[in-house]
Amino acid sequence: MNSKDEVNVRVWERGSGETLACGSGASAVCVAGVITQKTSNNLKVNLKGGALSIKWKKDEELFLTGPCEEVFNGEIELTT
Numbered sequence: 001m002n003s004k005d006e007v008n009v010r011v012w013e014r015g016s017g018e019t020l021a022c023g024s025g026a027s028a029v030c031v032a033g034v035i036t037q038k039t040s041n042n043l044k045v046n047l048k049g050g051a052l053s054i055k056w057k058k059d060e061e062l063f064l065t066g067p068c069e070e071v072f073n074g075e076i077e078l079t080t
Helices: 023-035
Strands: 006-008 011-013 017-019 042-047 050-056 062-065
Parallel strands (some): 006 042
Antiparallel strands (some): 011 017
């Protein structure tokens, strides 16, 4: 669904390809949408990894809320 209150977004990260989500990218979609008057400042952003809610008042703080879960666990050995 695409409307003033809800948009669908796909994320492509250079070097990684398509990813499930990107909070900074979703936030940028909201800010750009408000500035261009294409979305409201209270926006639901649907990503492959789930939905995020973004609230932004022009020239004030931006609030992003949504689910969080671990998708990877690993170890790295540091050498000098």
